[in-house]
Amino acid sequence: MLADDAVLFREGLARILTDTGFTVTGRAGDGTTLLDLVRADPPDVAVIDLRMPPDFAAEGIDTAAAIRAATPGVGLMLLSQYVEVHHALRLMTDFDGGVGYLLKDRVSDLTTFAADVRKVAGGATVIDPELVARLVARRRERDPLDALTDRERAVLALMAQGLSNTAVAADLHLSIKTVEAYVTAIFTKLGLTQHEREHRRVRAVLTFLRA
Known part of the structure; x- marks a missing residue:
């Protein structure tokens, strides 16, 4: 509709x-x-x-x-x-x-x-990718994403657009295992431990958007 x-x-x-x-x-x-x-x-x-x-x-x-x-x-x-x-x-x-x-x-x-x-x-x-780009540009003084490498930021930006690990791997020309390693590193650096009621991928994206 x-x-x-x-x-x-x-x-x-x-x-x-x-x-x-x-x-x-x-x-x-x-x-x-x-x-x-x-x-x-x-x-x-x-x-x-x-x-x-x-x-x-x-x-x-x-x-x-x-x-x-x-x-x-x-x-x-x-x-x-x-x-x-x-x-x-x-x-x-x-x-x-x-x-x-x-x-x-x-x-x-x-x-x-x-x-x-x-x-x-x-x-x-x-x-929308344009929105993601705007959000990347609006970094705060104490950005929780400072701990991430440029490649980890790129992976997180694509996650924020709703891409799966497979789609991220295709977009960045990486293997799925490499992307999975980056995602795990992102979770670790952002202090996102596994929780039964909260999805770490969503929490990571929210951290990215708020930053």
């Missing part, structure tokens, strides 16, 4: 998704309508504009929160015209997987966009 107040963009997005193998089961111009559609017939994933009527502020993410509360199994892909770090952090901290944050420009890469929507529908987290 789709929600965007701009009719041309919404219809174009519906066409793109249909052409890449999705079935669009509902379209809305605001969050309230989308929420009603989702409650009536939950989709695998909802693609939601971050800013919609009435205030064009954070209606999209508020709608996403309401959808997650009402139908926890629905994946949530947020689209935005701008890089807004605080909204991405809210997605990472308030939602337990199955979420994504992409710039609308990313939709033009049809194959990658379709793959990202499928990842979110499958429970993964997808963060």
